[in-house]
Amino acid sequence: MKPIYMDNAATTPLREEALEAMVNAYREHYGNSSSVHRIGQAAREALERAREEFAACVGAKPEEVVFTGGGTESDNLAIRGAAMAARERGDHIVTCAAEHHAVLHCCRALEGEGFRVTYLPVDAEGIVDLERYRDALEERTVLVSIMLANNETGALQPIEEMSRIARERGILFHCDAVQAAGKMRLDVRELGADLLAFSGHKFYGPKGVGALYIRKGVEIVPIMQGGHHENGMRPGTVNVPAIVGMARALRLATEEVEETAARLGALREELASGIMERIDGVRRNGSAERSLPNVLNLSFEGAEGEALLLALDVAGVAVSTGSACTSGSLEPSHVLMAMGIPPRIAQCSLRFSLGRYNRAEEIDYVLDVLPGIVERIREVSSVGARPVAGSRVSKDGAR
Amino acid sequence: MKPIYMDNAATTPLREEALEAMVNAYREHYGNSSSVHRIGQAAREALERAREEFAACVGAKPEEVVFTGGGTESDNLAIRGAAMAARERGDHIVTCAAEHHAVLHCCRALEGEGFRVTYLPVDAEGIVDLERYRDALEERTVLVSIMLANNETGALQPIEEMSRIARERGILFHCDAVQAAGKMRLDVRELGADLLAFSGHKFYGPKGVGALYIRKGVEIVPIMQGGHHENGMRPGTVNVPAIVGMARALRLATEEVEETAARLGALREELASGIMERIDGVRRNGSAERSLPNVLNLSFEGAEGEALLLALDVAGVAVSTGSACTSGSLEPSHVLMAMGIPPRIAQCSLRFSLGRYNRAEEIDYVLDVLPGIVERIREVSSVGARPVAGSRVSKDGAR
Numbered sequence: 001m002k003p004i005y006m007d008n009a010a011t012t013p014l015r016e017e018a019l020e021a022m023v024n025a026y027r028e029h030y031g032n033s034s035s036v037h038r039i040g041q042a043a044r045e046a047l048e049r050a051r052e053e054f055a056a057c058v059g060a061k062p063e064e065v066v067f068t069g070g071g072t073e074s075d076n077l078a079i080r081g082a083a084m085a086a087r088e089r090g091d092h093i094v095t096c097a098a099e100h101h102a103v104l105h106c107c108r109a110l111e112g113e114g115f116r117v118t119y120l121p122v123d124a125e126g127i128v129d130l131e132r133y134r135d136a137l138e139e140r141t142v143l144v145s146i147m148l149a150n151n152e153t154g155a156l157q158p159i160e161e162m163s164r165i166a167r168e169r170g171i172l173f174h175c176d177a178v179q180a181a182g183k184m185r186l187d188v189r190e191l192g193a194d195l196l197a198f199s200g201h202k203f204y205g206p207k208g209v210g211a212l213y214i215r216k217g218v219e220i221v222p223i224m225q226g227g228h229h230e231n232g233m234r235p236g237t238v239n240v241p242a243i244v245g246m247a248r249a250l251r252l253a254t255e256e257v258e259e260t261a262a263r264l265g266a267l268r269e270e271l272a273s274g275i276m277e278r279i280d281g282v283r284r285n286g287s288a289e290r291s292l293p294n295v296l297n298l299s300f301e302g303a304e305g306e307a308l309l310l311a312l313d314v315a316g317v318a319v320s321t322g323s324a325c326t327s328g329s330l331e332p333s334h335v336l337m338a339m340g341i342p343p344r345i346a347q348c349s350l351r352f353s354l355g356r357y358n359r360a361e362e363i364d365y366v367l368d369v370l371p372g373i374v375e376r377i378r379e380v381s382s383v384g385a386r387p388v389a390g391s392r393v394s395k396d397g398a399r
Numbered sequence: 400m401k402p403i404y405m406d407n408a409a410t411t412p413l414r415e416e417a418l419e420a421m422v423n424a425y426r427e428h429y430g431n432s433s434s435v436h437r438i439g440q441a442a443r444e445a446l447e448r449a450r451e452e453f454a455a456c457v458g459a460k461p462e463e464v465v466f467t468g469g470g471t472e473s474d475n476l477a478i479r480g481a482a483m484a485a486r487e488r489g490d491h492i493v494t495c496a497a498e499h500h501a502v503l504h505c506c507r508a509l510e511g512e513g514f515r516v517t518y519l520p521v522d523a524e525g526i527v528d529l530e531r532y533r534d535a536l537e538e539r540t541v542l543v544s545i546m547l548a549n550n551e552t553g554a555l556q557p558i559e560e561m562s563r564i565a566r567e568r569g570i571l572f573h574c575d576a577v578q579a580a581g582k583m584r585l586d587v588r589e590l591g592a593d594l595l596a597f598s599g600h601k602f603y604g605p606k607g608v609g610a611l612y613i614r615k616g617v618e619i620v621p622i623m624q625g626g627h628h629e630n631g632m633r634p635g636t637v638n639v640p641a642i643v644g645m646a647r648a649l650r651l652a653t654e655e656v657e658e659t660a661a662r663l664g665a666l667r668e669e670l671a672s673g674i675m676e677r678i679d680g681v682r683r684n685g686s687a688e689r690s691l692p693n694v695l696n697l698s699f700e701g702a703e704g705e706a707l708l709l710a711l712d713v714a715g716v717a718v719s720t721g722s723a724c725t726s727g728s729l730e731p732s733h734v735l736m737a738m739g740i741p742p743r744i745a746q747c748s749l750r751f752s753l754g755r756y757n758r759a760e761e762i763d764y765v766l767d768v769l770p771g772i773v774e775r776i777r778e779v780s781s782v783g784a785r786p787v788a789g790s791r792v793s794k795d796g797a798r
Contacts, residue, residue, distance in 0.1 A: 007430075007439075010430075010439070011429065011430065011431040011434075013429040014425045014426075019426075026418055027413075030410065030412040030413060032406070035406055035717070035719060036712070037712040037718070038402065038712055038717070039402055039404060039406070040406075040409070069467075069469070072623060072635035075625070076623040076624060100625075101625050101634075105625055106623075106625070108624070206638075207639065207640065223622065224471060224505075224622070225475060225500075225504035225505040225507070225508045226471035226474070226475070226500050226504055227500050235471045235500075235501065236468070236470065237598070237600060238606070239469075239607025241606065242607050306435070309436065312436075313436040318430075318437070318438045319436070320434060
């Protein structure tokens, strides 16, 4: 049986149209886009067409898009780049406790370099409270970094309001849009952020490539040094084929976004209600309304997430626990903890993240096998045995 | 006519075997290599096989290879990572004036953060003098960064001796091997460096991916923050398909290295001697012996390099000037200047860099068209007109 892939928040398969565009670029536009000759200039033209294609999908001007090596690099460039550029004006950063580690760990590092960071709490649905946010902003605040959609729960933050409040006070606003891009309509002007991070492999584009939107006039400093590529913002030979593939993937995802969101939202609710009907002691983490349509985070009381994941994997279904980043240490998810979920419940969580290749039959299959799996794991746990140890767990930061 | 590509030092076309391996990985190993489920673990296994393949090509242990987003990132990670890790022990770095901008600009940035940097001169052939090198090492020196092969001239530095001298004094040694890898046999133990930077697209692998060899036991700190990927050294979802392609390309290049080096070395000498015979006032920058076999850097007195490049391009031949990095500003190459070449000669330089797809007929064609081109440009220049202006020039850092 072909495995059922419900871990699209971790990564998505490269779509064939994007692969085709990349293969063509690898063969036809192999030149260095910085080279003066025609072979280089052909690569440059392919790059700039891709930049226009990408920018149009998010409502940006082409010159506001800088291509990077991925979402983590984009977040680092935005946060460190903005913090360092504003060093003279202030030393305070506001972010949220439920952000991705690319944001949180970057902020932690800046704390070691003289910056102060406020980590805002979130409510039970994973949303930042606007009053607390407003109160956190200080005279010396230079940057806010809040994600658009959470990678573990799909929770959507009120970016428009938050960016407006920051703008009124002359504070730069960065938004990690890595998980949201391609899953919902997204317009940088409407969002009002100064910086937005994107990652190609979250919307059926290639890995190893991302983008940072930098609103015209916003000053950040590069985090690596070398050639003058990407308008001096990101040195290194430009990865034209991957950028071409990413832009193609984003355009197609954008064209289909309402249709796909509606279809996956319906499948997700079928999965959620089907599980709730069949299994007792299930808690939904995050709301159905204020979240991405494709992410479902559930806690199965008394059944450890890691054990559920492995049993589902054996049954041919790929999901993740609420917290792939810390699964090696068996620490409960920092996102669920920030939502006030007790550790013993947080550790019993699974994230189902649907994608464009999922079909209704796959939902039916999961609803068939999951009740038995949960029952078995609960039985093992209840007699005191620790369900499964971590030989196959990962210490890495899969989103 | 198919253009003749003689700019393989800037970038190389992706070889079909590597592309095939990548396409397969994109389709089969689309999982996130940090995911716990089988789809993720299949990607992880492909990644670790590629790491073994890559490591074997350079005589490293697999666990000593960290994959990055390219050569510039590898150089930055090595230099900034080592400098920051050694901050308590010292504040002095030794490099060379003819290094790539990924090294030089990274060192410049560290100068702004309290480090002192010595930029060693080179001799007329572009080689660092060992006595001056020895004299430059201080009590507070924590890092040396010297490239294996120069990207503009192909000049080979005496890395084995230099790394030995550094090791005797307990100083870390980084070597930018970006231009050398795949062009010459390379063994990290023989070279004796602690850190070596690689870039996939210089040896017919993909762009946007590179590697850093970190000798076991050497401590550096990461330059970006996020997940715990690549043993904590490089956060961000691992670009497995590109890594698979890079490893395949390096293995094939390594298997063919002597044969290709001999063939391209012969073609290069044919080109060099053919040009010298046909055209007066040509100066060879760098030696034939102490250089990569595929790079030929020539100055054509009285004919500006940029004008020659554009005229050759029109004739269907892609080369670069001695200094692609600064061609936008029409500054003479910092590499040639470091070799003591006067600016007016340095500005008359062309770099021919051959690759595995070049054929003898292409050398013949260049020898046919170049004399007329040089004559024409010299005529234009001699009557005082500035040969061609820079609408198509690049400010970027193409190697």
